[in-house]
Amino acid sequence: MSRKIVVTSALPYANGAIHIGHLVEYLQTDIWVRFQKLAGNECMYFCADDTHGTPVMIRARAEGITPEELINRVHSEHLGDFTGFGIEFNNYYSTHSEENRLFSEQLYKHAVDNDSISKRDIEQAFCESCDMWLPDRYIRGICPRCKAEDQYGDSCDMCSGTHQPTELIDPKCANCGASPVRKKSTHLFFKLADYGDRLKELIKNGYVQTSVMNKLDEWFSSGLRDWDISRDGPYFGFKIPGEENKFFYVWLDAPIGYMASCKNYCDKNGLDFETLWNSEEYELYHFIGKDIMYFHALFWPAMLISAKMKTANKLFVHGFLTVNGQKMSKSKGTFIKAATYLKHLDPEYLRYYYLSKLTGGVEDIDLSFEDFTAKINSDLVGKLANMASRSGPMLTKKLGAMLGKLDDEGRELIGKLQAAKESIMADFESLNYASASRQISGLADICNKYIDQKQPWTTIKTDEETTRTTLTVVINAVKILTIYLKAALPGYAEKIEQFLGVEPLTFADVETVLEDRKINKFVRLVERVDKEKVEAMVEESKEDIGVPQAEENQVEEVKLDEPLEPECTIEDVMKVDLRVAKVVSAELVEGANKLLHLELDLGALKKSVFAGIRKAYKPEDLVGKTVICVANLKPRQMKFGLSEGMILAAGPGGEEVFMLGIDEGAKPGMRVH
């Protein structure tokens, strides 16, 4: 029986561009949504821009436009980015919409009726020159603890301590630099604690992954606090009914934006919103990052419970993206915007890469450019695309583009691929895409072995029909693997569908077999990753930001061919025992093209070392030379013998190797300090 599913991704804020970190979530979600559809389920995907709040207001002011103009522009930019990456929303809406206003007012009214709203005064910073209340983020000053300058109102980057904005020394408005004043104001609070038991119940029943549950336990045990849901004007948002100059805090109406987007879609398409959003007929899932767990696991369901509405079946929480093992950095050029990526690289690369990394857990995932290039080039191009490329053209050029029939052996191979279907589908369902991609990759290995073993390039010379059978098997294998990958690589799949001359494939087609039919001309499926394009993308990401802090007269950043190793201690250095050594003999190594075999004299002892310096040094030039060697390196068994040390040399390798010498007078065996 097919399922009916509604899915959302977190709403990106309308104050900045989509970057590759955001895309982890949207691609994770999009792959899941596409998977559900391919599996024969009905699945709808809703999202929207999160448009309200102080940052949007400030940004619009800075650009001299209205907030509406800003959010309209950003909306189309965001949508363009998503479309560029093949992310297919049923509706990409905005929180600044009538639907959202109505729902926000409705949910608020329910909360009021349930006596879940309280009022009390709070003191907050107000900038008189900007005529605006300042969130903590918009107050800068000196950290009360470590006295670092220019720190946020709530936390200090230098000592990583947290503090109250009132404690900040010499506070300034981050916007205009004026000193803010403290003013009292009445705020509305949602009494979250009233919903504690029901939230615990929800979470106990599998609302989130277990690791997320642990985190939530922490919050529960420290007690749920009331949630400030109002902001004083001027504020870009919805006015709170019955209040003077008060607006809903942006986080109140943001998740409601999911509903608004769904409602807007339903109205445009003649569907019943109540059925889609609020009935048991449809499952509901939210995909979010771990930073907004609090809102989605506590506030949001509490508000829905208060309004007697359905809560989601499950929250799928994912981790953050690091690039080359570190936080995305504007100065390093790893803060890569979606639009910048698209100028240089194929979006399907990133879709495949994230597929290969995502596990459904909350751990961060790392995008290493080296790994990225290797994975795409070897897995996607070398294994998968190449499979099609080594069968398709032969079939079209030499065998009239006609498929034959599978033989027993072929059926066995195809059977193996078909048998993996359930397990691969289970991986997609549970968001363990990495596991799915490993399975698929393993299947491609089996197929490539089959091709090697069958040698169609040999049999074609003598036996066309046997060759046709072999290639028919391969084409059918390609078809199945394409289905397995299609959720992640829709563009790739489409090319193969055209090549095979078939209707759009789904998981149901895994069981069907293509026989005795014509196929179309083979087109290249995917290009290899060009390292230079990756570099160009990183370069451009640096330029996006401009040269940072040039006026600070900072130490010029050194650019090395090989990046600097992490800082080490003197103890680390002392572990390496460097000794002066004299080359006693040097000879070529039979069968090796990079190695020289050296005998070294270290005074009291001798060492036999294999060094990869053959392209740079001739054996006869080395004998008698004094070099520096690592004397306590663990001996390594090489094919040609045991290497007991390592000669110090500089350079990238090959012909460019430069050995370290030492000044006159040093004797073999002396330690280098």
Next chain:
RNA sequence: GGCGGCGUAGCUCAGCUGGUUAGAGCGUGGGAUUCAUAAGCCUAAGGUCGGUGGUUCGAGUCCACCCGCCGCUACCA
């Protein structure tokens, strides 16, 4: 500081409820091939599973402590 997560081959990561010689892909060395997007196949080397101690017949897997990294710490969007 408190809390959560992580630390497994050069790199990126799998290892379910503890159970035979710890796995994959990439990379590296060697070999046989050449249909294919310099791809594919065979084969070798490479890990005291962050450290120490403990529970157990048996621990990468459980417990304690320590070290290192990341994140959260709620009126921040």
